[in-house]
Each structure stands twice: as C-alpha cells, then as structure tokens.
Amino acid sequence: MREHDKIRELLALAAADALTSAEQEQVAEHVRSCIACSNELGAWRPIASELRRLPTPQPSSWLVQATLARAEAKITEQAERDWNRRVMIFVLSFAWLLTIASWPAFHFLSGRFGTLLGPPFSHTWISFAAFTALGWLAGGVAAVMLAIRLRGERRLA
Ligand SMILES: [Zn+2]
Structure with a gap:
C-alpha cells in the first residue's frame, strides 16, 4: 500500500x-x-507527449493554455475521486458506529416491552434486523447530507 x-x-x-x-x-x-x-500512467501519457510536442522556441500560448488546463482538470478529477472514496468510507463507518453504539440501548428498551409481545428470542432478532436497517438508513442519510454540505463548502473555498 505504501509503495502504491x-x-x-x-x-x-x-x-x-x-x-x-x-x-x-x-x-x-x-x-x-x-x-x-497502470491506468493512471496511461491517462498521463497523452498529456505528457503533448507537453513534449510544444514547440520549444516560442510555444504558442493557446496550446500551452490548453495543455495546462487538461493537466489541471486531470489533477482535479483525481482529487475528486479520492475525496469521494473518503466520503464513502466515512458513510459506512458512521452507519456502523451508529448501529453498534445504539443497539444496547435499543435492546434494553425492547427487552422491557418485548416480553409482552411474544417469544423473546425471535422478537429480538426481528428487532435487530429492523433496527440495523434503521441505523444504516439514518446513518447513511446523515452522512450524505453532511457530505453534500462539505462539498458545497469546498466548492466555495
Ligand atoms: Zn499502484
């Protein structure tokens, strides 16, 4: 990973x-x-060869501009992709954390009322499935909203 x-x-x-x-x-x-x-290198090659093709004595400015703009777009796109991946990891960890952190509380509450509703064992598992789904949904929505807000701030910066 470090070498990569x-x-x-x-x-x-x-x-x-x-x-x-x-x-x-x-x-x-x-x-x-x-x-x-390998893909990354392949994407850089045409840009690099374009840079090499620039006439050395007097580079025509539109070609320099166009090439620089392409290189810049490439760097931005790469940063965007890294950022998306970080957000994705954050969303997943947040949803998990929420589920794990709040399950004991939910279990305690449902344990107090759940015994009235049926066999405790199956009730617990149905609750767990429902609660997990809810946790993921809430965590996902919260994280996505946060991500959209962060992205908006980043665009302005
Ligand atoms: Zn690599």
Missing part, C-alpha cells in the same frame, strides 16, 4: 520521462502488477 502511494505520486513524472532510471524502473515494475497505477 509512493508510485502514484511519480506517475505524472514517469509519463514525462522525468525520473531517474532507477525510479523509472521502480514505476515500471509496480505498474505491471497494479491496474490502478
């Missing part, structure tokens, strides 16, 4: 042939076994 992160930072430079041969070797070896990095 290290290599990922080098991919743009690798596409531009701007690494030392040892680094280039390291990247090549990782890319052979990592589809994510």
Whole structure:
C-alpha cells in the first residue's frame, strides 16, 4: 500500500520521462502488477507527449493554455475521486458506529416491552434486523447530507 502511494505520486513524472532510471524502473515494475497505477500512467501519457510536442522556441500560448488546463482538470478529477472514496468510507463507518453504539440501548428498551409481545428470542432478532436497517438508513442519510454540505463548502473555498 505504501509503495502504491509512493508510485502514484511519480506517475505524472514517469509519463514525462522525468525520473531517474532507477525510479523509472521502480514505476515500471509496480505498474505491471497494479491496474490502478497502470491506468493512471496511461491517462498521463497523452498529456505528457503533448507537453513534449510544444514547440520549444516560442510555444504558442493557446496550446500551452490548453495543455495546462487538461493537466489541471486531470489533477482535479483525481482529487475528486479520492475525496469521494473518503466520503464513502466515512458513510459506512458512521452507519456502523451508529448501529453498534445504539443497539444496547435499543435492546434494553425492547427487552422491557418485548416480553409482552411474544417469544423473546425471535422478537429480538426481528428487532435487530429492523433496527440495523434503521441505523444504516439514518446513518447513511446523515452522512450524505453532511457530505453534500462539505462539498458545497469546498466548492466555495
Ligand atoms: Zn499502484
């Protein structure tokens, strides 16, 4: 995992042939076994070759602008994807935490009233299933709302 992160930072430079041969070797070896990095490198290559094609004496400014804009869009898109993944992990952990944290309280309450309604064992399991679903729903909704708000703030920043 650590190597994957290290290599990922080098991919743009690798596409531009701007690494030392040892680094280039390291990247090549990782890319052979990592589809994510391989795709990432593939996405950088056309941008890098476009950069190389820029006329050296007097780069026409629209080409520079267009290439820079594409590189920037690529970086933004990548940041967005990382952010989405972090939000997803947060949503899942939040839903789980909510379920786990509030289950004992619910169990206690349903234990007091549940005995009136039928066999305690099956009642407990039905409650647990219903409660888990509710916990996930509430956690998911709360986390998604939070995510939308955070994203709005991020856009403004
Ligand atoms: Zn990788």
